[in-house]
Amino acid sequence: MITVEHLAKAVGEDKLPVLRDISFQLEPGELVVLLGASGSGKSTLLRCLALREKWDKGNFRVDGVNVRGNMFTGRRKIRREWAYLEQNAELNPNRTALKNVLIGQSSQTPLWRMVTGMVRSDDYMGAMDELDLLGLLDKAKMKTSQLSGGERQRVAIARALVHGAKVILADEPVTGLDPKTAESVLETLRKLCKETGLTVVTVLPLELAERYATRLWVLEDGKIKHDVKGRRLTSQERIHL
Numbered sequence: 001m002i003t004v005e006h007l008a009k010a011v012g013e014d015k016l017p018v019l020r021d022i023s024f025q026l027e028p029g030e031l032v033v034l035l036g037a038s039g040s041g042k043s044t045l046l047r048c049l050a051l052r053e054k055w056d057k058g059n060f061r062v063d064g065v066n067v068r069g070n071m072f073t074g075r076r077k078i079r080r081e082w083a084y085l086e087q088n089a090e091l092n093p094n095r096t097a098l099k100n101v102l103i104g105q106s107s108q109t110p111l112w113r114m115v116t117g118m119v120r121s122d123d124y125m126g127a128m129d130e131l132d133l134l135g136l137l138d139k140a141k142m143k144t145s146q147l148s149g150g151e152r153q154r155v156a157i158a159r160a161l162v163h164g165a166k167v168i169l170a171d172e173p174v175t176g177l178d179p180k181t182a183e184s185v186l187e188t189l190r191k192l193c194k195e196t197g198l199t200v201v202t203v204l205p206l207e208l209a210e211r212y213a214t215r216l217w218v219l220e221d222g223k224i225k226h227d228v229k230g231r232r233l234t235s236q237e238r239i240h241l
């Protein structure tokens with residue numbers, strides 16, 4: 001269970017108050033899509049949840065751990081168990097897609113494995129399975145510098161899944177993908193949420209959001225103006241989107 005209470009964050013030299021008062025509870029298995037006008041704070045919220053931004057105010061509890069009150073334990077938990085996928089996925093450009101998936105992010109991988117690049121054969125099979133699931137089997141042996149933005153994003157998702165992420169925070173993960181591939185990525189995430197209790201918080205275009213989300217949050221004036229479960233937005237709720 002994830003609980004956020006009264007998160008506030010101002011950005012830039014002018015201290016623009018982007019997030020004013022964000023509160024929510026999230027259960028395992030939810031697939032939440034953030035919606036809101038450009039500049040409403042969707043990326044800022046994801047970055048705050050990933051602890052890539054310092055919070056100005058607010059309480060943050062994850063599975064009973066007070067993350068802000070306990071920065072060492074809290075940060076460690078988030079770094080190990082959560083994956084944050086930026087708009088431009090952070091991958092090692094000189095390694096293949098497969099190696100990127102296997103080696104993982106430094107926070108999730110023992111140092112010896114980072115250095116030697118050694119992996120177990122069941123890890124190899126797991127990585128190939130995820131790459132296959134995300135339509136990347138034919139790209140497994142290519143360096144990620146040779147892949148498109150959308151393909152790199154999918155490699156980052158495969159990596160998060162292989163390393164057992166409990167929560168994925170993904171900023172526009174299907175931007176730049178063709179519709180069929182975008183749908184297959186979202187189908188995979190939805191299935192994982194349902195079957196394994198993975199929690200996803202992401203940013204998607206409205207049409208895909210309404211098809212794949214279990215919950216929609218509309219950000220406005222630094223708050224979650226609408227929190228909608230199990231239905232589409234009304235015309236009133238989508239007025240500023």
Ligand SMILES: Nc1ncnc2c1ncn2[C@@H]1O[C@H](COP(=O)(O)OP(=O)(O)OP(=O)(O)O)[C@@H](O)[C@H]1O
Binds near residue numbers: 036
């Ligand atoms: N480091 C920063 N310095 C100054 N302003 C910032 C900074 N980061 C974000 N902002 C501003 O904060 C506001 C919210 O930005 P954010 O990227 O979170 O919005 P968004 O909803 O994700 O937008 P978009 O849909 O266009 O990607 C914007 O006005 C942006 O210009």
